[in-house]
Amino acid sequence: MQGTLSKVGRWVADSLGCSPDNIRLSPLNGATSSWLYRVSKRGQESGGLGWVLRLFTNESWLREQPDLALREEEALKQATSLPINTPKFIANDPTGVICGFSAILMTELPGYVQLKPRDEKKWLTELAKTLATIHQSMELTSFPWKYDPWFDPAQPSSFSWSRHSIEWDRLSSILAERKQGTLTFIHRDFHPANVLWEGEKVSGVVDWVNACLGPAEADVAHCRLNLALLRGIDAAESFLRAYQQEAGISYDPWWDMNGMASWFEEPPRVYKGWPAFGVHDLTGEIVQERAEHFLEVTLGKMVHRIEP
Numbered sequence: 001m002q003g004t005l006s007k008v009g010r011w012v013a014d015s016l017g018c019s020p021d022n023i024r025l026s027p028l029n030g031a032t033s034s035w036l037y038r039v040s041k042r043g044q045e046s047g048g049l050g051w052v053l054r055l056f057t058n059e060s061w062l063r064e065q066p067d068l069a070l071r072e073e074e075a076l077k078q079a080t081s082l083p084i085n086t087p088k089f090i091a092n093d094p095t096g097v098i099c100g101f102s103a104i105l106m107t108e109l110p111g112y113v114q115l116k117p118r119d120e121k122k123w124l125t126e127l128a129k130t131l132a133t134i135h136q137s138m139e140l141t142s143f144p145w146k147y148d149p150w151f152d153p154a155q156p157s158s159f160s161w162s163r164h165s166i167e168w169d170r171l172s173s174i175l176a177e178r179k180q181g182t183l184t185f186i187h188r189d190f191h192p193a194n195v196l197w198e199g200e201k202v203s204g205v206v207d208w209v210n211a212c213l214g215p216a217e218a219d220v221a222h223c224r225l226n227l228a229l230l231r232g233i234d235a236a237e238s239f240l241r242a243y244q245q246e247a248g249i250s251y252d253p254w255w256d257m258n259g260m261a262s263w264f265e266e267p268p269r270v271y272k273g274w275p276a277f278g279v280h281d282l283t284g285e286i287v288q289e290r291a292e293h294f295l296e297v298t299l300g301k302m303v304h305r306i307e308p
Contacts, residue, residue: 008099012039015091015105029276030193033058049108056102068209069094069102071145075211076106082137085109085204111196111203113277122200128242130202131190135216140185147214151261161267162292167299179254181215188212190219191226193273221259228294229268229287253301267291
């Protein structure tokens with residue numbers, strides 16, 4: 001590992017035009033699918049913005065998507081036109097020929113992850129406004145990467161772990177409809193741990209590796225599911241109302257069902273990144289109960305939608 005970081009350090013130094021002896025790599029908290037490091041120069045460790053290095057170390061992810069570094073590069077370049085703060089692309093090693101791992105280097109953003117806000121309503125409103133801004137600010141008609149569900153909702157298995165498995169079986173065929181949604185440039189992994197704050201204002205959005213052309217509703221659903229597990233169903237519903245007010249679009253609960261496809265086989269667990277950002281009061285039982293509640297509410301909405 002030390003030898004790998006030595007190679008990485010030399011590549012980073014070359015990319016920044018300085019000596020490897022002047023580079024410091026510090027692991028960043030909260031990463032779950034890749035290794036993240038804060039890059040700083042000697043004497044800068046305690047203050048000032050540096051850079052962020054991502055090393056793609058998840059072999060199964062790379063087998064499915066070997067062009068991850070190129071995808072994030074293109075996404076960061078596209079995101080520069082947004083009226084929100086996003087990292088700026090510096091360099092990448094797409095195949096890992098230099099670093100040993102596929103790698104990308106980008107600028108660091110100011111701010112911090114805030115998962116326990118003092119004013120939840122304002123926090124949710126700012127999250128919703130930020131996502132609506134992403135969806136409304138870019139007229140992008142072509143992008144090499146297109147939306148594809150992470151799980152196939154057309155052939156779901158039963159929610160065998162849930163007390164609502166029978167109701168789900170009755171309605172699961174609805175997922176085969178494959179909604180089109182509102183096509184735009186989407187973040188694809190928008191949730192509170194990927195949003196940075198300074199005070200009560202959003203200071204930036206990070207982690208653009210999954211960005212693609214796709215339905216805005218998929219972004220909304222993904223954030224709603226994260227909020228439902230992290231804060232409860234009321235937070236997810238408040239976020240949706242704020243987003244709809246900002247974006248002026250309707251929202252079909254089908255998208256919540258589509259997002260819940262990852263729960264088909266087993267209940268969700270505590271997201272590994274949450275404890276890194278100060279959330280220590282959640283257990284598997286609490287998260288599963290919140291998932292049950294979200295599932296129950298969504299199924300109720302779907303029954304109401306299809307009843308004559």
